[in-house]
Amino acid sequence: MADIDIIKDENIVYKKSKVLTDNVMHYCPGCSHGVVHKLIAEVIEEMGIQDKTIGVSPVGCSVFAYNYLDIDWQEAAHGRAPALATATKRLMPDKYVFTYQGDGDLASIGAAEIIHACNRGENITVIFINNGIYGMTGGQMAPTTLVGMKTATTPYGRDVELNGYPLKMTELVAQLPGTCYVTRQSVHTPATVRKCKKAIRKAFENQDKKIGTSFVEVTSTCNSGWKIPPVEANNWMVDHMFKFYKQGDLKDSEKDNPDDYKKFIE
Amino acid sequence: MGELKLMKGNEVIAHAAMRCGCDGYFGYPITPQSEVMETLMLKKPWETTGMVVLQAESEVASINMVYAGASCGKKVMTSSSSPGVSLMQEGITYIAGAELPCLLVNVVRGGPGLGTIQPAQSDYYQTCKGGGHGDYNLIVLAPASVQEMNDFVDLGFELAFKYRNPAMILSDGAIGQMMEKVELSDFKPRWTDEEIQKISGSWATTGKTADREQHIITSLELDSESMEKINHRIQAKYRKMEEEEVRYEEIQCEDAEYIFVAYGSSSRICQKSIEIARAKGIKVGLLRPITLFPYPTKAIAKLAERVKGMLSVEMSAGQMVDDVRLAVNGKIPVEHFGRLGGIIPTPDEIVEALEQKIIGGK
Amino acid sequence: MAKVKGTIVVDKEKCKGCGLCVVACPQDVIELAKEVNGKGYNFAYMAKPDLCIGCANCAQVCPDSIITVYQTKI
Numbered sequence: 261m262a263d264i265d266i267i268k269d270e271n272i273v274y275k276k277s278k279v280l281t282d283n284v285m286h287y288c289p290g291c292s293h294g295v296v297h298k299l300i301a302e303v304i305e306e307m308g309i310q311d312k313t314i315g316v317s318p319v320g321c322s323v324f325a326y327n328y329l330d331i332d333w334q335e336a337a338h339g340r341a342p343a344l345a346t347a348t349k350r351l352m353p354d355k356y357v358f359t360y361q362g363d364g365d366l367a368s369i370g371a372a373e374i375i376h377a378c379n380r381g382e383n384i385t386v387i388f389i390n391n392g393i394y395g396m397t398g399g400q401m402a403p404t405t406l407v408g409m410k411t412a413t414t415p416y417g418r419d420v421e422l423n424g425y426p427l428k429m430t431e432l433v434a435q436l437p438g439t440c441y442v443t444r445q446s447v448h449t450p451a452t453v454r455k456c457k458k459a460i461r462k463a464f465e466n467q468d469k470k471i472g473t474s475f476v477e478v479t480s481t482c483n484s485g486w487k488i489p490p491v492e493a494n495n496w497m498v499d500h501m502f503k504f505y506k507q508g509d510l511k512d513s514e515k516d517n518p519d520d521y522k523k524f525i526e
Numbered sequence: 527m528g529e530l531k532l533m534k535g536n537e538v539i540a541h542a543a544m545r546c547g548c549d550g551y552f553g554y555p556i557t558p559q560s561e562v563m564e565t566l567m568l569k570k571p572w573e574t575t576g577m578v579v580l581q582a583e584s585e586v587a588s589i590n591m592v593y594a595g596a597s598c599g600k601k602v603m604t605s606s607s608s609p610g611v612s613l614m615q616e617g618i619t620y621i622a623g624a625e626l627p628c629l630l631v632n633v634v635r636g637g638p639g640l641g642t643i644q645p646a647q648s649d650y651y652q653t654c655k656g657g658g659h660g661d662y663n664l665i666v667l668a669p670a671s672v673q674e675m676n677d678f679v680d681l682g683f684e685l686a687f688k689y690r691n692p693a694m695i696l697s698d699g700a701i702g703q704m705m706e707k708v709e710l711s712d713f714k715p716r717w718t719d720e721e722i723q724k725i726s727g728s729w730a731t732t733g734k735t736a737d738r739e740q741h742i743i744t745s746l747e748l749d750s751e752s753m754e755k756i757n758h759r760i761q762a763k764y765r766k767m768e769e770e771e772v773r774y775e776e777i778q779c780e781d782a783e784y785i786f787v788a789y790g791s792s793s794r795i796c797q798k799s800i801e802i803a804r805a806k807g808i809k810v811g812l813l814r815p816i817t818l819f820p821y822p823t824k825a826i827a828k829l830a831e832r833v834k835g836m837l838s839v840e841m842s843a844g845q846m847v848d849d850v851r852l853a854v855n856g857k858i859p860v861e862h863f864g865r866l867g868g869i870i871p872t873p874d875e876i877v878e879a880l881e882q883k884i885i886g887g888k
Numbered sequence: 889m890a891k892v893k894g895t896i897v898v899d900k901e902k903c904k905g906c907g908l909c910v911v912a913c914p915q916d917v918i919e920l921a922k923e924v925n926g927k928g929y930n931f932a933y934m935a936k937p938d939l940c941i942g943c944a945n946c947a948q949v950c951p952d953s954i955i956t957v958y959q960t961k962i
Binding site: 265266267268271272273274275276277280284285287288289290291292293294295297298447448449450453454483489490491494 | 893894895897902904905906907908910911912929942943944945947948949950951952953954955956957958959960
């Protein structure tokens, strides 16, 4: 039983962000999406930018992200979120614009859009949820699926000869001159949740500085797709996903100086 | 009187965009319409009107940039040619489904596939009969002159915002590339944030302020009952367009016994064919649809009450002829004549086709 | 050193019983109930409320943001 003497408003040390709506999330029990949604909501609330933030939601499990964060949203076609964010930011440069994309959306069908948005150095924030699988459609192979990992379309495990290699999008965009901040985070423990929130905050604050694209991968779980219960899924992620998808910052600077590129035609 | 210039149709699209207060152009190069973006980049409107111009990585990206710009209540547009517009179909159906206003320009070239870079009118089906998936229509304007390339930019935006529906200028490589005298529109300022709030403030994603609910731009609705309602609402707009927005021109139809039905470039050639035919004693007139959707069905049906036959002249294998036949509903013979693959028919060929397919075919 | 006392309120009808809060709690306060809520989930509850220090770890890892945390000095 909770101690009713303590349950007073002045004693609240943690409660749901006001930027989250009261809708019950449709995500499976233990899904990382809910935690990342919460962190974005908290960052928006703490920065006081609810009225200036435009989210772009993807196709995939988080297609309904707009039901959970009480901000203006554009729902993009599969993979196209970075194109939407590009136009929105350019037409309304004083807004905070972010995309929220899964690995099917960002790394597969939307590979061109994310690479070019990052390469142009759009002053946007990209939140990339990488759980190595297509969740919404029932657990098929994603470009990020680990070799040997079983999915609905790799029932014998991902085979490089048949399916190619897992794609490290985060390493890829870190190489691009237009990105300023590229990091890989997770949300499986209280400490990583707090660290991930700091990363998301920084990725939003970078929009004020106009220093390029900020890209935050959150290595995540898909309990239903992986067919592993939530707590064990977090452990599986640490034991397997983290070995391939190394955690931490890949880049923290600002987009390349344009002058460095002019000498080639001088 | 606006500024008089001698210009290419494609260049005029760019000038008309800058002059009508357009907020953003997002495009990808493709022949025969690349002059649109080239002109904009040369004129640098971001330094004068504040208009954003961006060369996207693909037509797929550019149409989705338009989707986002339209979501913000901005006047945004793209232009392309047939293969590029095929790539855009996904974005176009999303824009129609999310009920957003924007302007699209297709400077049509011959197909199918990579086809040719010469002018054609073989995208009528794609433009007027769907293109992308789902039940939707574009507002379709068919210019027949460089002047109309200018005029339809402003008109396209006006209709798009009136109905919250994408509008398309369906041009072709001939009108895009030809130089003609044009009276450019006067400059109109871009909408201010306050004006956007007034016009689109009830739905645009401009940031959720404390005094309103969140705005969500989406075409997704998993509940079938709700999705049917959305469809009915969209369909009601199309029925209203059919009542209020049909535009067409009748040339020498008063005494005509036969009618050419033709739009865009073909309608210009048909005017010469009328001269040739009338010199031979054949009384023929022209009905030129200006809006291809909504289509001038009633006007054609009315003419079918008193003429002997109609020839649909298109630079295609016969696409618009379907709509002429539907309007005529079997009352009189309706045939098609056209050249394919980027070939423009001669006036004589058209008269010959009229004689053989309609007059002789009785 | 001032001692703190904490407590949590779980919106039990919104709980999906994922159990992430159970392993996140440094004091082993939380367990999943034997009974189920209206959705059929074994919801989280404070099995050992006296041990709660109000650290908010449980709430931070909760994907459904349904835990409110209170803390006071004693």
